[in-house]
Amino acid sequence: MRKILFFFLVILCISFTYRGAELLYESASYRETYYTHNFNREKLLEIAEEYKYLYENYSKTKYAPISAYRRACIFNNLYRRYKLPHYKSEVVKSLKLLIENYPESWVTKVARRKFRQIIVIPPKRYTVVVDPGHGGKDPGAIGIRGVKEKDIVLKIAREVKKELSRKGIDVYLTRKTDAFIPLSERARIANEKGADVFVSIHCNACNNKKVRGVSTWILNATSDKRAIEIAARENNVPVEKMDDINKIILSLIQSAKLNISKKLAYYVQKDIVRELHGASQGLGVRQAPFYVLVDTRMPSILVEALFVTNPSDARLLSKRAYRRRIAKGISEGIVKFLKERGNVISKSRVTLFK
Numbered sequence: 636m637r638k639i640l641f642f643f644l645v646i647l648c649i650s651f652t653y654r655g656a657e658l659l660y661e662s663a664s665y666r667e668t669y670y671t672h673n674f675n676r677e678k679l680l681e682i683a684e685e686y687k688y689l690y691e692n693y694s695k696t697k698y699a700p701i702s703a704y705r706r707a708c709i710f711n712n713l714y715r716r717y718k719l720p721h722y723k724s725e726v727v728k729s730l731k732l733l734i735e736n737y738p739e740s741w742v743t744k745v746a747r748r749k750f751r752q753i754i755v756i757p758p759k760r761y762t763v764v765v766d767p768g769h770g771g772k773d774p775g776a777i778g779i780r781g782v783k784e785k786d787i788v789l790k791i792a793r794e795v796k797k798e799l800s801r802k803g804i805d806v807y808l809t810r811k812t813d814a815f816i817p818l819s820e821r822a823r824i825a826n827e828k829g830a831d832v833f834v835s836i837h838c839n840a841c842n843n844k845k846v847r848g849v850s851t852w853i854l855n856a857t858s859d860k861r862a863i864e865i866a867a868r869e870n871n872v873p874v875e876k877m878d879d880i881n882k883i884i885l886s887l888i889q890s891a892k893l894n895i896s897k898k899l900a901y902y903v904q905k906d907i908v909r910e911l912h913g914a915s916q917g918l919g920v921r922q923a924p925f926y927v928l929v930d931t932r933m934p935s936i937l938v939e940a941l942f943v944t945n946p947s948d949a950r951l952l953s954k955r956a957y958r959r960r961i962a963k964g965i966s967e968g969i970v971k972f973l974k975e976r977g978n979v980i981s982k983s984r985v986t987l988f989k
């Protein structure tokens with residue numbers, strides 16, 4: 636009696652596991668052939684259909700998500716090999732099904748990771764407004780051998796535009812020629828273009844000809860005498876008036892913009908210094924009340940690219956290769972910043988399959 640019972644138990648076990656085993660075997664064999672043979676399109680489609688069948692007929696079993704996942708894998712292979720957008724939509728369909736029906740399954744987790752690149756919505760086109768300081772009747776700082784800040788910064792800004800455009804970013808200059816544009820107008824342009832980043836480009840100056848280096852600035856009130864002097868020059872107002880401006884700035888400042896601008900400034904400063912290969916000093920990220928940064932509604936910085944009053948810095952600025960390095964540093968810093976922000980946004984979005 637015991638023997639018969641045991642026998643029945645074995646039969647029962649086999650019949651229970653059989654379906655699963657059969658499915659597992661099929662899945663395993665498909666996986667093997669899928670990876671070891673170079674199938675043509677028709678064969679791959681056939682296998683994908685098989686998986687569809689498996690998924691539909693065993694949709695209540697634990698193998699269902701694996702079927703859906705493998706189907707997505709095959710379509711992805713087809714999509715990548717034959718570059719047919721139709722297959723991309725098939726991948727998305729399979730994964731959507733997978734993620735909707737099995738949100739907690741490990742396959743879903745793998746799928747999310749593996750297919751992130753192909754599922755993500757087309758990348759947003761970013762807009763950067765580059766502001767070459769001064770222009771026209773306002774020459775900016777006058778440096779060694781009468782070199783004018785307004786001329787150098789326009790050249791650097793053009794290089795920045797080239798670099799960023801190459802990376803698929805829409806770039807606008809606040810001035811393309813030697814024209815005078817009021818500071819408020821520059822901010823207005825940035826807001827109107829819906830810029831993601833605003834960068835104002837300047838060159839520094841100092842009575843002490845030994846002072847040199849590159850610094851990146853964000854808008855803030857300050858009590859630092861040297862910083863106030865620089866901001867007074869860039870704002871085109873006497874230093875005595877800066878006290879009032881300091882107070883106004885303090886009341887205007889939005890802390891969200893300040894924090895995000897600080898991050899942008901660190902990236903840009905770091906990349907310019909790296910691009911200069913130690914040819915000049917890095918003076919770090921600083922804060923001062925710059926008019927041009929007040930009204931912009933996006934992360935905004937002001938770069939003081941070297942000193943026109945320092946012989947070594949002035950020599951670097953006179954060379955196209957170094958102006959390009961500065962421009963490259965600015966561009967790379969901006970791109971890093973935008974990339975990081977882009978990721979932060981897409982992670983919190985639920986538009987995975989739109």
Ligand SMILES: [Zn+2]
Pocket residue numbers: 768769775776784836837838869
């Ligand atoms: Zn300037």
